[in-house]
Amino acid sequence: MAASCSANRAVLNNCVKLQIMCNRHHCGGIFIRRIWTTRSKCQLQSKLQCKSAPQMVGVVALEIHAQIQAASKLFSSSRVGFSAPPNSHVSFFDASLPGTLPVLNRRCVEAAVTTGLALNCKINTKSLFDRKHYFYADLPAGYQITQQRVPIAVNGSLNFSYLVGRKRNEVMTKSVRVRQIQLEQDSGKSLHDDQRSQTLIDLNRAGVGLMEVVMEPDMCCGEEAAAALRELQLILQTLGTCQGNMAEGQLRVDANISVHHPGEPLGIRTEVKNINSARFVARAIDYEIQRQIEVLESGGTVLNETRAFDSKTGKTVPMRDKEGLQDYRFMPEPNLPPLFVYEGLASVPDGVDPAHAVLIDRLKAQLPELPGVKRMRVMEEYGILPEHSFTLVNEDGLIDFFERVVQATVMEPRKLIGWVIKELMGNLNQQNLKIRQSPVSPEALAQLLDLLESGFISSSAAKVVFQEMWKAPEKSVEQLVKELDLGLISDREELIKICQKVMDAHPDLLQVIRGGNKKVLNKMMGIVQKESKGRANPVQLINILQEMTS
Numbered sequence: 001m002a003a004s005c006s007a008n009r010a011v012l013n014n015c016v017k018l019q020i021m022c023n024r025h026h027c028g029g030i031f032i033r034r035i036w037t038t039r040s041k042c043q044l045q046s047k048l049q050c051k052s053a054p055q056m057v058g059v060v061a062l063e064i065h066a067q068i069q070a071a072s073k074l075f076s077s078s079r080v081g082f083s084a085p086p087n088s089h090v091s092f093f094d095a096s097l098p099g100t101l102p103v104l105n106r107r108c109v110e111a112a113v114t115t116g117l118a119l120n121c122k123i124n125t126k127s128l129f130d131r132k133h134y135f136y137a138d139l140p141a142g143y144q145i146t147q148q149r150v151p152i153a154v155n156g157s158l159n160f161s162y163l164v165g166r167k168r169n170e171v172m173t174k175s176v177r178v179r180q181i182q183l184e185q186d187s188g189k190s191l192h193d194d195q196r197s198q199t200l201i202d203l204n205r206a207g208v209g210l211m212e213v214v215m216e217p218d219m220c221c222g223e224e225a226a227a228a229l230r231e232l233q234l235i236l237q238t239l240g241t242c243q244g245n246m247a248e249g250q251l252r253v254d255a256n257i258s259v260h261h262p263g264e265p266l267g268i269r270t271e272v273k274n275i276n277s278a279r280f281v282a283r284a285i286d287y288e289i290q291r292q293i294e295v296l297e298s299g300g301t302v303l304n305e306t307r308a309f310d311s312k313t314g315k316t317v318p319m320r321d322k323e324g325l326q327d328y329r330f331m332p333e334p335n336l337p338p339l340f341v342y343e344g345l346a347s348v349p350d351g352v353d354p355a356h357a358v359l360i361d362r363l364k365a366q367l368p369e370l371p372g373v374k375r376m377r378v379m380e381e382y383g384i385l386p387e388h389s390f391t392l393v394n395e396d397g398l399i400d401f402f403e404r405v406v407q408a409t410v411m412e413p414r415k416l417i418g419w420v421i422k423e424l425m426g427n428l429n430q431q432n433l434k435i436r437q438s439p440v441s442p443e444a445l446a447q448l449l450d451l452l453e454s455g456f457i458s459s460s461a462a463k464v465v466f467q468e469m470w471k472a473p474e475k476s477v478e479q480l481v482k483e484l485d486l487g488l489i490s491d492r493e494e495l496i497k498i499c500q501k502v503m504d505a506h507p508d509l510l511q512v513i514r515g516g517n518k519k520v521l522n523k524m525m526g527i528v529q530k531e532s533k534g535r536a537n538p539v540q541l542i543n544i545l546q547e548m549t550s
Helices: 002-014 041-047 106-118 222-239 278-297 360-365 371-382 386-394 398-408 413-430 442-454 459-471 477-484 492-505 507-514 520-531 538-549
Strands: 057-067 130-133 143-146 153-164 170-185 189-193 198-202 209-215 251-260 270-275 305-310 315-321
Touching (some): 106 170, 106 222, 106 360, 143 170, 270 315, 371 398, 386 398, 398 442, 442 459, 442 477, 459 477, 492 507, 520 538
Parallel strands (some): 270 305
Antiparallel strands (some): 153 170, 170 209, 189 198
């Protein structure tokens, strides 16, 4: 059995593609430390278990509800605004008063088409609206307008990469099929008052436009699902079609999870509803996979049920079973005609105002650089490591800050990346600030790095100046260097005096160095730098010390 496991580990290692220099045609000759093949590491590990102990594997699909970034709701002119006073953004249609009719928001249609294009979907030039009937207090009409039969976008894919390994410096690539993207209304919100044993209804959210992104069961674990969610969140934010703030409910996730033995039919799935963070998505899925495996291994049966994730306990808990399939009584929406979008201006029929038509080719031309493409570009253009490209692109606004610094300084991008990621982000995270709130501008940081690159200040002095820039952003870099007296000491006579003072204070170290132990010379150099407050020119300093201790 041990030999079998060793063989399996060797096979797993062989599945790793060590790629020092990629083919320039495919990825621009970018250096990548280690790239897993598109087969998931989770699947490989699961399938390469010892034959005497076959393991069940997880199967995961996501349904993601993304709130469309628009000024008004999907079918009414009511404004969209988080944390507004309850029931302050509610039209007669949102409250389902008799005689009111839906009027489709063009911005929501364009957002759905743009998202579909970014996810490699086929855009249906004709899509339909349906009524999905169910009764709940925060759904005043008793039905939701959605797209069940013919959604606006189908048959796409979400390509994403994420970092794995102990040092998080290995890149895993993956592609997940997107079954469809459909437009639909959001429901209202139930506010439970436990003290008074009552539930209040806020209809501000009722009728807000949603894009439901339905993914196929192509994932195997929580890490993969969380990475897919984060990539989709970045794409939506880049497109401007959804702000993606999960804490405000702008992005909500339902996870469908089952387990089975590889090669056998898929198992009975459970659905974990309304998960509100990527971290919780990973935890909920991994817990649910393990729970289902334990149920089956103990001779039990997994129930087809809806569950919720309790973030305090890290467990999923039952909400309701699905043994009796709910009949939503889908029917065509009688108050909305088919939704038409057009490939281009030439395909707009007579009688349709081109100014009001949604044109696919126009939206495609306006697509921005997507996160995956941007990561590859910055690695190729600036020669930075994959893990650094993830940090730059994934942090909101950081890549723009970085590129502005690059344009304004003579320092190489590979050298300045540490200043942006460690110094800048370290200070921002300590004070819980966003990039746009940084007191140090890209241009000011570039000026500091130019002084460092020219040898006018040392690296340790530059870090001191940076902290002072953070406290006093109104002062120039040169002014702070002068006030703090941190300019590099390059005068030979002054450096000799400092070195002599240190040697007089540490005769024991001098004796060891002269006895042939040159390694101690570095220790003495550190003491001299401390004495000079990091201002001694390191190149001159090492030469002087070698002369004086020989």
